[in-house]
Amino acid sequence: MESAVAARTVDLCKVYGQGDAAVAALDHVSVDFYTGEFTAVMGPSGSGKSTLMHCMAGLDSPTTGQVFLGDVELSALNDKDLTRLRRDRIGFVFQAYNLVPTLTAQENVELPLSIAGKKPDKSWFDKVINTVGLGPRLHHRPNELSGGQQQRVAAARALISRPDIVFADEPTGNLDSVASAEVLGLLRTNVDEYQQTIVMVTHDPVAAAYTDRVIFLADGKAVRELRKPTVELIIEELRVLTAEAVAGTAAEA
Amino acid sequence: MSGLWRVTWRNLFARKLRLILSATAIVLGVAFVSGSFIFTDAMGGAFNGIIQGSTADVEVAPKGATDFDSQQDFRTIPASVAEELEQVPEAGSVHPFNQVLTLYVIGKDGKVVGGNGPPGLGITDVETRSVTGNPIVEYVDGEHPMGVDEVALDVDTAEKAGYGIGDTVRFVAPGDQPELSAEVVGLVEFGDGSLAGATLALFDARSMQELFFDGRDAYSGISLNAAEGVSQTELRDAVAPLLQGDVKARTGDAVVEAGEEGLEEILGFLNTFLLVFAAVAMVVGTYLIINTFSILVAQRSRELALLRAMGASRRQVNRSVLAEAFVVGLIGATLGLAVGYLLALGLRALFGIFGLDLSDADFPIAARTIAVSYGVGVIVTMIAAYLPARRASRIPPVAAMRDEVALPETSLRRRLIVGVVMVVAGVGLMIGGFAGEGSTGLLLIGLGMLSILVGVSLMSPVIGRPLVEGLGAAYRRVFGMVGGLAGQNALRNPRRTAATASALMIGLTLVALMSILGQSASASTDEAVESTLTSQFIVSNVIGSPFSTTVAEQIREVDGIETVAQFRQAFPEVGGSVAAVGSADPEDLTAALDLPMAAGLLSQLKPGTVFVNQAAAEGQGYAIGDTVKMKLQGATVPLKVAGVFPAGAALPADYLVTHDTFRKGGLTPLDSLLFIVKEDSASTAQIRTAVDEITKDLPTVTLKDPSEFAEEQKEQIALFLNMIYALLGLAVVIAVLGIVNTLALSVIERTREIGLLRAVGLSRRQLRRMIRLESVIVAVLGAVLGVVMGVAFGIALQRAIADQGVEVLSIPWIQLAVFVVLAALVGVLAAVLPARRAARLDVLKAISTQ
Structure with missing residues (x-):
């Protein structure tokens, strides 16, 4: 079900450090993310998957190349516009929940809207809360919630403003398998029912198996992709990737 | 260097900003202490110079007539006595003189030179040598005055008044003629430096008598310089038998000693007066240090727990925090000493308003000043750091493994109880103080007030809560989410908010107290003038x-x-x-x-x-x-x-x-x-x-007329009040730095949260506003508590001194409201740097901070 491109990178490069110490975290990456699709980005540690997400979310700026969100080119924006873009068009789910401890669950969910001075649309709010399954805990503070509940609050927050795209950075990294399944199910539901575009960085094949498409990164390059992934297919791909990496290292040596 | 020492040391330098911020409180407190000492030393030096520089080997005068602190005395010594003294072989030279203390020079602008306070000296032109070996006055220009129409002035006065040789100078005079004028024919310098603002006019002997002593051939005193090889005592013993009645001879050393004793008393009073303000600054500074170290320890709790887990004993953890405090105290005291010197120069300007001219005086840094500065700086810092250090040592080692490390904190309930006890004890002390007398009574009142203030600050997390919540609710309505977040942030750590506000509370309590006493004194003046004056x-x-x-x-x-x-x-x-x-x-x-x-x-x-x-x-x-x-x-x-x-x-x-x-x-x-x-x-x-x-x-x-008369007295009250405000200002500055410090540390502590808010779309402007609003809450909390306490103390003190001339209680409500508004503005200012710092945080780094 290929459809419109929600976000894409063109020849994206990100180099940290200078001169001899320079390390290319992203090396000419060009990928498209499609509207209404749930995409996973995978790869070994240091493959550049987080950097890719940060650049796409306007949190980090590319060294060269371009990032588009819809028609907007991010590197053309100043901090103020980027902030607004994040506020209105991007949602985030972080590994470490990152809820504001002084706000209740409901207030955390509404945060992006209230920052913009908007009121949440009542029916949409109810829908999100329903899918997230937080009803009775809405007025609790984060420290009164379990890790899974906190991450569901974070997910609800990412969805509340109906962003063009949601970036999830290892959203299940801190969760047990039951809580992980809940959070991933929730993300999947939003893609299926509301055509939400989601990009998720993960190194967990089980988590990646919830998605429509997996993009594999290695050494800062997008090396492979997998449609309709299953856990077994993903594990196999990762095995091949690792073997190539080892072979590459051996060849270099 | 042992392991923990190395950790301490690294910590200090890894956190330069925090080090500077927490040292600032010490710097300012110590600066006030050392500044007070340096200033009074400078003043003492200047006046000692005057006393020694104007005293001859032996001074003959009616008892008490020419002492350093004497008023104008009309008693005189007949000229015949001076003639007899001339015959004494031990006397090298005899210099009979007349003196008046209220001969004020009117400047070219029509104003009195010197302004407020210092004496206008009129003295016979004599060639006396002082005990320092220098002549009392030395001519730098012109000639000796001859006759009532000629006068010599000291160069400083002449310069201030705008007169040169040949000009006619006018005086306000104490004699039969209330005004005088004479031509300036000579300019002199006081032999031993500066006159500290006093003016000096010299007439010849006969003219002094004609102008101020009804023309009697008699003298205020006689200065004697000893002949070669004659000691002061020998000269005095030789002279004494020739004197009658209450006219006495004293050696120069005895005169100097008596003068210095009188001076000592005045300077002691002034020093105490200044040190009271220094103490206030130190108390406020203590809050700042306690707060800073509490926050630092809280932020480092995981690290401290790790040290404990690796086998560091409680004592070692405790000591490592105290060692850090020691170093901070040492650095603070060193800088404080330097700033104190500048402050002493500031005090010179402040007292200059009252006519004390110390522009030529030395500002010595005595060993005593250095010792006290380091003692106060290091000891206060270590005492202030003790409680946080003790808490740090109580962190359980297992905390190192946990995500969220919570420091053990004393329960608010216990704080409330201790606070109530301190307030009750303070009230008791104040009542005792009002019943007591003199300086003991004042000390008790002061200690009582301190005890109440500390008690209230302990309770303030509880009693301040409604105010903070109220402001938070108002913010939410006016500023939306950003306001709500600011209100929540102020509430999330009630002890920290309260401690930060308490520092400001103390300063504002005293400011409000003084404004109430000042206003009451003014109102009482009006009342007294109106009710008792029947003259027009x-x-x-x-x-x-x-x-x-x-x-x-x-x-x-x-x-x-x-x-x-x-x-x-x-x-x-x-x-x-x-x-x-x-x-x-x-x-x-x-x-x-x-x-x-x-x-x-x-x-x-x-x-x-x-x-x-x-x-x-x-x-x-x-x-x-x-x-x-x-x-x-x-x-x-x-x-x-x-x-x-x-x-x-x-x-x-x-x-x-x-x-x-x-x-x-x-x-x-x-x-x-x-x-x-x-x-x-x-x-x-x-x-x-x-x-x-x-x-x-x-x-x-x-x-x-009576109302103008009242106005004039009220101006004096206002002038004094302004001086007190200026001195209290430093305590307020320290408190404001405390707000800056707490906010800056909170920003560091909440880095990840700030990153998150930025990531989900909070603009830099909104972020700055959030921090600003939190700062305003802290400042307003401190100001409101301070004003309330100030009003309470003001009413109590006014009642207590009602029988000493302050019968009317008058509370300057508008002024007090202005203080609160100013405090809110100060809150805005205090937030500038922390807010800028927060706004500059790299969102990505902030989110990934642990």
Whole structure:
């Protein structure tokens, strides 16, 4: 079900450090993310998957190349516009929940809207809360919630403003398998029912198996992709990737 | 270097900003302490110089007449004595002189040179050598004055007044002629440096007598320089047998010593006065340090737990925090000493307003100053860091494995109980202080206030909560989510918010207290003037220095004047402490004042009797018929108490005697105030014109109606109040730094949260506003608590001193409201740097911070 491109990178490069110490975290990456699709980005540690997400979310700026969100080119924006873009068009789910401890669950969910001075649309709010399954805990503070509940609050927050795209950075990294399944199910539901575009960085094949498409990164390059992934297919791909990496290292040596 | 030491050391330098911020409190506190010492040392040095530089080997004078702290004395030594002394072989040279202390130079601009306070010296032009070996005065230009039309001035005065040689200088004079003029023929320098703001005018011997001593051939004193090889004692012993009555000879060393003792007392008082403010600054600083170290320890709790997990003992953890405090204290004290020097220069400017000119004085940093600075800086820092350090040592090692590390905190309940106990104890101390006397009483009141303030600050997380919540709710309504977040942030750590606000509370308590006392004193002045003055005019002198009695005599001649009541002042020791004593003619005074006597009749004031101010009567336990001993410079006079007059009358006096008593004490008759009563039929305007004509050449003496008179006194109150505000200002500055510090540390602590807010779309502007709003909450909390406490203390103190002339309680509500608004503005300012820092955080890094 290929459809419109929600976000894409063109020849994206990100180099940290200078001169001899320079390390290319992203090396000419060009990928498209499609509207209404749930995409996973995978790869070994240091493959550049987080950097890719940060650049796409306007949190980090590319060294060269371009990032588009819809028609907007991010590197053309100043901090103020980027902030607004994040506020209105991007949602985030972080590994470490990152809820504001002084706000209740409901207030955390509404945060992006209230920052913009908007009121949440009542029916949409109810829908999100329903899918997230937080009803009775809405007025609790984060420290009164379990890790899974906190991450569901974070997910609800990412969805509340109906962003063009949601970036999830290892959203299940801190969760047990039951809580992980809940959070991933929730993300999947939003893609299926509301055509939400989601990009998720993960190194967990089980988590990646919830998605429509997996993009594999290695050494800062997008090396492979997998449609309709299953856990077994993903594990196999990762095995091949690792073997190539080892072979590459051996060849270099 | 052991492992923990290395950790301590690394910590200090890894957190340079925090180090600087927490050291700032010490720097300012220590600066105040060292500045006070340096300033009083400088003042002491300057005055010692004056005392030594103006004292000869032997001084002959009527007892008490020419001491450093004496008032104008009319007693003299016949010229024949000076002639006899000339014959003494031990005397190398004999220098008889006359002196007056209230000969004020009028500058070219028509204003009195020197302004407020320092004496205007008029002295016979003599060639005396002082004990320092230098001549007392040295001519730098021109010639010696000859005759009443010629005068020599000291160069500083001449410069300030704008006169040079050949110019005609005008004076306000204490003699028969209230105004004088003479041509400047010479310029002199005081032999030993500066006159600290005093002015010096020299006339030849005969002219001094003609101008100020009714032309009598007699002297105020005789200075003697010893002949070659003769000691001070030998000279004094040789001279003593030739003297009669109360005329005594003293060695220069004895005169210097007596002078320095008097000086010591004044400087001691001033030093104590300044150190009180230094103590206030230190107390406020202590809050800042406790708070800073608490936050630092909280932020490092995981690291400290790790140290514990690796086997560091509680004592080692405790010691590593205290070691950090030690280093911070040391650095703070060093910088504080340097800033203190600058502060002393600031005090020089402040006191310069009151006429004290120390522009030529040395500002020495004595060993004592250094010792006290380091002692205070290091000890206060370590005491302040002790509680956080103890808490740090109680972190369980297992905390290192946990995500969220919570420090053990004393329960709010316990704080509340301790707070209540401290407030109760403080109230007890204050009550004790009000009942007590003198400095002990004041000390108790001060300690009581401190105890109450600390108690309230302990309770403030609880009692301040409604205010913080109220502000938070208001914010939410006005500023939406950003306001709500700011309110929540102020609430999330009530102890921290409260401690930060408490520092400001202390400063503002004192500011509010002083404003209430000042306003009450002003209102009481109005009240007293209105209720007791029946005279239509008052002639007075802004700076309170006395003027020639000729003024009163001339005014009596004016048509339509019924009575001129002359009021004089002296400051002798009565019953062991210095008191303000006034003298007046009872009959004239009855006409000019409606003095409601508490006991006795005003007409019963006769030579040999004294009226006592009610406050003094109660304080010293005097009753009608008791005998009071008044130690005037010439003689100690026993007086019978004949009446008690209420405090708060328009008379600036603790005791009231007749003119006769002052004369017995050797004081030259000089008026301080004239109360003028006109005939019923006389025109006010005409009298004003006539009296103005008399005083027109005397800038220090002016005619006022009662309300102008009250205004003039209130200006003095305001001036004093402003000086206190300036001194309290430093405590407020420290408190504001405390807010900056707490906010900055909170920003560091909440880095990840700030990153998140930025990531989900909070703009930099919104973020800055959030921090600003939190800062305003802290500042307003401190200000409101401070103003409330200030009002409470103000009412208590006013009640306590109601019988000492501050009868009316007047609370300057508008001014107090302005303080709160200013505090809110200060909150905005305090947030500038932390907010900027927060706004500059790299979102990505912030989110990934642990």
